[in-house]
Amino acid sequence: YLWSDQSLLSALVLCMDVGFSMSNSAPGEEPPFELAKKVIQKFVQRQVFAETKDELALVLFGTDATNNPLDQDDQYQNITVHRHLMIPDFELLVEIENQIHPENQQADWLDALVVCMDLLQTETQGKKCNRLNIVLLTDLNTQASPDNLDVIIENLKQAGITLQFFLPFRLEEDEEGEGDADRRDSGHPGTGKGLSREQKSGLEMVRHVMLEGFLSLSTYVSVSESDAIEQLCMFKRIERRPMAWPCQLTIGSALSIRIVGYKAVTEEKLKKMWITVDAQTTKRDDVKRETVYCLDDDNETEVQKDDIIQGFRYGSDIVPFSKVDQDQMKYKHDGKCFAVLGFAKQSMVQRHQFMGNQVVKMFAAKDDEHAGVALSALIRALDELQMVAIVRYAYDRRSNPQVGAAFPCIKQDYECLMYVQLPFMEDLRHFTFPSLENKKLTPSDAQLSAVDSLIDSMMLVNKDENGEQKDLFKPHNIPNPAFQRHFQCLHHRAVSPGTPLPAMEPWLQATLDRPEVIRERCRAPLEEMKRKFPLTEVEKKKKLKTSAQIFGKDAEESDAKNEKDEAEEDYNLADIAEGSVTSVGSVDPARDFRTLIKQKSLPFREVCQQLTHRIEQLLSNKDTLYYMKSITCIQAFREQSVKVNKHPPFGEYMMMWWFLLRHAVWLFYGDYDKDEVEGSTISKTEANQVYRSVYVSLINSKRS
Amino acid sequence: MITLIMDFSIKHSSYRITGRDSLVFLVDASKEMFIKGEDGQPSNFDMTMQVVRSVYMSKIISSHRDLVALVFYGTEQSKNPRNSFKHVYVYHDLDEPGAKRVQDIDSLRGEKGAQLAAETMGSGETSLGDALWCCANLYSDIKLRLSHKRLMIFTCRDEPHGGDSVKDRQARTKAGDLKETGVVIDLMHLMKPGGFNVSLFFCDVISPPEDESELGLQEEPCEKLDDLQKRVRAKEQKKRAMARLNLCLGEGLNVAVGIYATAVTARKPSAIKLYRETNEPVRSKTRTFHTQTGSLLLPSEIKKAQVYGKKQIVMERDEVDAIKKFDDPGLLLIGFKPMEKLKLHHHIQPAVFLYPEEDQVKGSACLFSALLKKCSERNVFALCRCIARRNYPPRFAALVPQHEEVDEGNAQITPPGFNVIYLPYADDFRTLDPPHYPAASQVQVDKMKEIISKLRFKYRSDAFENPVIQQHYRNLEALALDMMAPEDIEDLIMPKVEQIDSRLGPLVDEFKDLVYPENYNPESKPAAKRKTADSGGGAEKKPKVEVTEDELKVHVQNGTLAKLTVPVLKEACKQFGVRTAGTKKQELIDALVARLGS
Numbered sequence A: 001y002l003w004s005d006q007s008l009l010s011a012l013v014l015c016m017d018v019g020f021s022m023s024n025s026a027p028g029e030e031p032p033f034e035l036a037k038k039v040i041q042k043f044v045q046r047q048v049f050a051e052t053k054d055e056l057a058l059v060l061f062g063t064d065a066t067n068n069p070l071d072q073d074d075q076y077q078n079i080t081v082h083r084h085l086m087i088p089d090f091e092l093l094v095e096i097e098n099q100i101h102p103e104n105q106q107a108d109w110l111d112a113l114v115v116c117m118d119l120l121q122t123e124t125q126g127k128k129c130n131r132l133n134i135v136l137l138t139d140l141n142t143q144a145s146p147d148n149l150d151v152i153i154e155n156l157k158q159a160g161i162t163l164q165f166f167l168p169f170r171l172e173e174d175e176e177g178e179g180d181a182d183r184r185d186s187g188h189p190g191t192g193k194g195l196s197r198e199q200k201s202g203l204e205m206v207r208h209v210m211l212e213g214f215l216s217l218s219t220y221v222s223v224s225e226s227d228a229i230e231q232l233c234m235f236k237r238i239e240r241r242p243m244a245w246p247c248q249l250t251i252g253s254a255l256s257i258r259i260v261g262y263k264a265v266t267e268e269k270l271k272k273m274w275i276t277v278d279a280q281t282t283k284r285d286d287v288k289r290e291t292v293y294c295l296d297d298d299n300e301t302e303v304q305k306d307d308i309i310q311g312f313r314y315g316s317d318i319v320p321f322s323k324v325d326q327d328q329m330k331y332k333h334d335g336k337c338f339a340v341l342g343f344a345k346q347s348m349v350q351r352h353q354f355m356g357n358q359v360v361k362m363f364a365a366k367d368d369e370h371a372g373v374a375l376s377a378l379i380r381a382l383d384e385l386q387m388v389a390i391v392r393y394a395y396d397r398r399s400n401p402q403v404g405a406a407f408p409c410i411k412q413d414y415e416c417l418m419y420v421q422l423p424f425m426e427d428l429r430h431f432t433f434p435s436l437e438n439k440k441l442t443p444s445d446a447q448l449s450a451v452d453s454l455i456d457s458m459m460l461v462n463k464d465e466n467g468e469q470k471d472l473f474k475p476h477n478i479p480n481p482a483f484q485r486h487f488q489c490l491h492h493r494a495v496s497p498g499t500p501l502p503a504m505e506p507w508l509q510a511t512l513d514r515p516e517v518i519r520e521r522c523r524a525p526l527e528e529m530k531r532k533f534p535l536t537e538v539e540k541k542k543k544l545k546t547s548a549q550i551f552g553k554d555a556e557e558s559d560a561k562n563e564k565d566e567a568e569e570d571y572n573l574a575d576i577a578e579g580s581v582t583s584v585g586s587v588d589p590a591r592d593f594r595t596l597i598k599q600k601s602l603p604f605r606e607v608c609q610q611l612t613h614r615i616e617q618l619l620s621n622k623d624t625l626y627y628m629k630s631i632t633c634i635q636a637f638r639e640q641s642v643k644v645n646k647h648p649p650f651g652e653y654m655m656m657w658w659f660l661l662r663h664a665v666w667l668f669y670g671d672y673d674k675d676e677v678e679g680s681t682i683s684k685t686e687a688n689q690v691y692r693s694v695y696v697s698l699i700n701s702k703r704s
Numbered sequence B: 001m002i003t004l005i006m007d008f009s010i011k012h013s014s015y016r017i018t019g020r021d022s023l024v025f026l027v028d029a030s031k032e033m034f035i036k037g038e039d040g041q042p043s044n045f046d047m048t049m050q051v052v053r054s055v056y057m058s059k060i061i062s063s064h065r066d067l068v069a070l071v072f073y074g075t076e077q078s079k080n081p082r083n084s085f086k087h088v089y090v091y092h093d094l095d096e097p098g099a100k101r102v103q104d105i106d107s108l109r110g111e112k113g114a115q116l117a118a119e120t121m122g123s124g125e126t127s128l129g130d131a132l133w134c135c136a137n138l139y140s141d142i143k144l145r146l147s148h149k150r151l152m153i154f155t156c157r158d159e160p161h162g163g164d165s166v167k168d169r170q171a172r173t174k175a176g177d178l179k180e181t182g183v184v185i186d187l188m189h190l191m192k193p194g195g196f197n198v199s200l201f202f203c204d205v206i207s208p209p210e211d212e213s214e215l216g217l218q219e220e221p222c223e224k225l226d227d228l229q230k231r232v233r234a235k236e237q238k239k240r241a242m243a244r245l246n247l248c249l250g251e252g253l254n255v256a257v258g259i260y261a262t263a264v265t266a267r268k269p270s271a272i273k274l275y276r277e278t279n280e281p282v283r284s285k286t287r288t289f290h291t292q293t294g295s296l297l298l299p300s301e302i303k304k305a306q307v308y309g310k311k312q313i314v315m316e317r318d319e320v321d322a323i324k325k326f327d328d329p330g331l332l333l334i335g336f337k338p339m340e341k342l343k344l345h346h347h348i349q350p351a352v353f354l355y356p357e358e359d360q361v362k363g364s365a366c367l368f369s370a371l372l373k374k375c376s377e378r379n380v381f382a383l384c385r386c387i388a389r390r391n392y393p394p395r396f397a398a399l400v401p402q403h404e405e406v407d408e409g410n411a412q413i414t415p416p417g418f419n420v421i422y423l424p425y426a427d428d429f430r431t432l433d434p435p436h437y438p439a440a441s442q443v444q445v446d447k448m449k450e451i452i453s454k455l456r457f458k459y460r461s462d463a464f465e466n467p468v469i470q471q472h473y474r475n476l477e478a479l480a481l482d483m484m485a486p487e488d489i490e491d492l493i494m495p496k497v498e499q500i501d502s503r504l505g506p507l508v509d510e511f512k513d514l515v516y517p518e519n520y521n522p523e524s525k526p527a528a529k530r531k532t533a534d535s536g537g538g539a540e541k542k543p544k545v546e547v548t549e550d551e552l553k554v555h556v557q558n559g560t561l562a563k564l565t566v567p568v569l570k571e572a573c574k575q576f577g578v579r580t581a582g583t584k585k586q587e588l589i590d591a592l593v594a595r596l597g598s
Helices: A031-049 A090-100 A111-122 A146-159 A197-211 A228-234 A321-327 A367-384 A445-457 A481-495 A507-509 A516-521 A523-532 A547-551 A555-574 A589-599 A606-619 A623-643 A651-672 A684-703 B001-010 B044-062 B099-107 B108-118 B128-141 B165-180 B223-235 B317-324 B364-378 B441-454 B468-479 B497-503 B507-515 B525-535 B549-558 B566-576 B586-595
Strands: A009-017 A055-061 A079-084 A130-136 A161-168 A245-251 A257-265 A275-278 A286-294 A310-313 A317-320 A337-345 A355-364 A387-394 A404-412 A413-423 A462-465 A469-471 B022-029 B067-073 B090-096 B147-153 B181-187 B243-250 B253-260 B272-277 B282-290 B303-308 B311-315 B329-338 B352-356 B380-387 B395-402 B412-414 B417-423
Touching: A009 A031, A009 A111, A009 A228, A009 B181, A009 B317, A031 A055, A031 A481, A055 A090, A055 A111, A079 A111, A079 B067, A090 B352, A111 A130, A111 A146, A111 A161, A111 B497, A146 A161, A146 A197, A161 A523, A197 B566, A245 B441, A257 A367, A257 A413, A286 B272, A310 B468, A310 B497, A317 B272, A321 B468, A337 A651, A355 A404, A367 A387, A367 A404, A367 A413, A367 B441, A367 B507, A387 B549, A445 A523, A445 B364, A481 A507, A481 B303, A507 A589, A507 B165, A516 A523, A523 B243, A589 A606, A589 A623, A606 A623, B001 B282, B022 B128, B022 B352, B044 B067, B044 B223, B044 B468, B067 B128, B067 B272, B090 B099, B090 B272, B099 B108, B099 B468, B128 B147, B128 B165, B128 B586, B165 B181, B272 B282, B311 B317, B317 B412, B329 B395, B352 B364, B352 B441, B364 B380, B364 B395, B364 B417, B380 B417, B441 B497, B441 B507, B441 B549, B497 B507, B549 B586, B566 B586
Parallel strands: A009 A055, A009 A130, A130 A161, A245 A337, B022 B067, B022 B147, B147 B181, B243 B329
Antiparallel strands: A055 A079, A245 A257, A257 A355, A275 B303, A286 B282, A310 A317, A310 B272, A337 A387, A355 A413, A387 A404, A404 A413, A462 A469, B067 B090, B243 B253, B253 B352, B303 B311, B329 B380, B352 B417, B380 B395, B395 B417
16 A cells, blocks of 8 residues: 555655546446546545645646646646645645536646656655655546656656556456456446557556556556545544553563563544534634532532542541542552463453453563563463463553453464453452243244354355355454544535535445345345244333423313322422421422412512522533422422412513523533433433423413 | 443433332341351351441442341340330341441451350340341331342241241241332351251242242352352342343344443542531532633533644534434344454453343343354354444444353353453554564473463452452541551452462573573663663674584574574584575574584
8 A cells, every 4th residue: 555654754746637538437437537536535534634744735637727837838738736745634625625627638647747756856855755656547548758758767766756546447457467356347337448549558658667666566446446435435544653561571570571562452532522612703712611519508509629628438428538648548559560470271261351441462572582582482381271371460650450361372473462451359240140041931943943044144254165264244344433434524514614414425334234245145034033033022111201291281181180199299298398498498499389389478479589599500500300300390380370370470480491491402412412311201302392392381471 | 432331321320220229138146147167167147247248348339329237136135116026136227338337247257246246136036027027117217219129038047936837927928028018038048057948938938039030049058158258249239231222133123132231340439529627528510601701601502623634623512423323222233253253352342241131022032042042052153233322333243152150059150141242443453563583492382381380270250359449448448437547458469479489499490591591681671781782882892602512402402592692693503514594593593403403
């Protein structure tokens, strides 16, 4: 691959043919221009999101206008340097999207090549670029003069520039030399057949360049192949430079081996987090988040940060424990370590008990052959005995020590230990599950054979005609779809702001599903499974509450039902009211409210105000519990005010709904927006319903 | 991701779970319980107290909101809420366990504990009926909602009433009442001479297995502390699914499954913020407001952004979610692969466990069981795409069959179901540039094998406690109980160096002689080593190194030629006129071996 991930900088010129022949295509086929544009877009996209420092230029040829430094007396015409060498950014993407169109001229692709070489040489001066590349996207459909070909090749050689062609057709098998086995369908559009005279002579020249060694055959990718695009579509794999962790493997006090560890597999995450910005200004600085602390009393007395100390829960006790004390008393250790505790059978360490989220490979220290031999002895001994080393592993003094297993790993060209964390006693949960060896559950022979044929039809690893194993589905070759989708959407938003996000790309969708072959093959066995295993969904007893239930449908409908409830409530109230209620508290405001109204000790309006105030306070917590509490408050308000006045005081009523509306939004699109609150009575769709019903209530109350 | 899920389910458990779990230990305090075992084995009472203590401790660490009670029966003294029951001693009412309670239990342990028990409670008549009745009152006195109620009887007497049929009947009736109110009664029967006969009385007292398929009563009484602890722990931890999903085998073929976390990294709990004056916990409120106007911002007034290539890209909040959504939550079967295709190093997250949910989709258990059986038989795993919850991006996972295993006592060691092993994506691999060294010779390998076999042990996953967490709780314990200093912890993941050294004896030096040259010190820093070499001056030519033919032959025989440096090997080649294919070390060695090895 030409653009491999290197720590050193590279400079690259994308050189694209936009001449008129590029828009020619057979009916139903995408013109070469569109494909070439896609390739360029995807490539630049990758560079932008990878945030590499590699520089990139864009040269177009076949343009109506001419704009390049070599333009002189009819020389180098219809070639435009669209962008000089610089780090690619979104502007370039936007330009590619909006400014690059098929044009009406044709230009000599060798001329274009010269312009690119010139650009590379002049613009990389004084920069530390160690890789210079030119990528040419053309259908070769212009007359190119081969006179200077040798001079050009010589220049390429001297400048150390590599060249890659993207052609909209494939070279013929015999000519290509290393034809891919599965590209044999000759009827495929864009094959070498039917090339024009210009294209044929162009190809001759390309081959000539190739022979000079600037172009390896493997870099030939035809843009008419959908997989070429797909390859580029995969946003640059997130690459991190492995960090060396030098340490000593110790066995007892007398035997140590110098090793170095590298993370080999670990769950990669996106580097960037979302920042919050003001919707109008889209400025980050306009938004501020502030956390205040308050006591859990009725007044929610605010507490200053300085008056806060930390404590820990010890069962029912809360133990104040200052940071200083904690640091002094906490578990301390000697730091970095990879010490063998003992050796155990590999079979005793179960795969499903691997902990942590990484695998670390331990090699012998760099430039220390003796360590290499000593470690090799350990690795080979473990391998022959089918054992592992159980080790104490501590990354450094600040991190917590772990217990883990070091597995031997012998590859063709290297040996290492693979370290995986193992559980502590505290991590394990010993759940017992009912046995499945149960008469009622035991599958019949017919059922078992249905499963058998399902497995047969869905085996992903098969031997092909040549007896070679073929794996149809390798997750470890799939780029993380979350990253791909993330970048696709960001790209879209950056390039076409104001338009809705695009659908998922079909190739990405396809990588996440069953391979087509399997889908076909398992069709019949699946039908058989359906016949053999009756599955019936059990109706859920507890249905999610609808907004109607939460809010109490307006008046009549549920009154009959409520009567009984209310009777019970009254009974409870009598119970509770024994204690003196003087104001609407925060523990059970609805109850206090009812009691106060009943007591008639305070004016109705004042009690209402107290309640309103309480609701406001409750909602400022942004918590489902408090939210539900305020709903009961409003219910109480409605029910009591209907009893007393037959009509609620309009202002307060409106106020409450308004608070609720505001906070309903906060709640369900705010803090809990990331995930569904499982088991909460309200899901997101419900939140929508809530929203709507609040709205309707508002309208209704306005009317009345 | 799983830690995330766990955090999440813990955070919101109060919504989903509508009450607290509760556990009552009903312990026999008759004289028989205090009889010491042979060879100074702890008495049944002592063993029980140890188990109760460990349950208290584990509740404190993992689920402090659960309620626990400790009640003795067959005591001389009586102590219960209304003192209406004789010979029933409520030692701890149903409440959250705390430091004080652990201390109380401690005082009942050992020789002194037995003495204290005799003084405070004594042993007297037994009426299990009264004891159960008293426990029923404990439950009903609780104002909190209880979700799971369990009662464990610890006794070594299979006929507590000595054949008094009236008392037996009374106890059965009371047990029936308790069970009716949803209390699960377990028997933790302990060893007694002549064996414990459950069928004499207790079979009618305890709850039947939760469903037909569940393992019934453990027939064998517990003899060892370990067994008892295991048995209690298995019952005490209430399992809860992290998620209930459909495992889709194909369109219209959905099996309901529950996902359980069987191993979750335990962390030190986070600190609670307290008000300095009163030590009461404070609540935090977070507000988002506009910097200029100071007004609170509604969600509609906020957007999300990321910056790439100097450009800020802005999205609506719901778009940020939409990006993460690929499909509805669930497991989709992709296909099957032979087990050897599951690579050891394809590890990114702890595994979770899959078990059918028959009460969601009827027929799930049967299909699941058939799938499990066949996968296990054919030694294949099922490759699935897994979306654990709403708006979670997909991960691929291997469903690895695990069949049920039980120990001699019929207690389940491993449950039947699939282990879900999450698989890495291409992005999760790092490109490494491994160093290349000559492989060790068989002589060297064999010496290491000797070392390994000296240090062999049987690995058990629950053998190592986390010293960080243990220390933390010891510290809290000390503070909570006003102890002078926290109890010492034993760091179980510290290598026992002296023991290792003495077991290995001369093997270490023998191995070192085989692999390391003289004066080689693996402890020295490589940089320092190079420095000394440099300080020697580059100009000064190193003294010519030579080895005798005999020495070389020994090296060849032992396969230890690699211990020699390249210049020495080159010199040796020259000396014996050996022609080499190249100048790489391995090539030099190969050439020398070919010449001298025969």
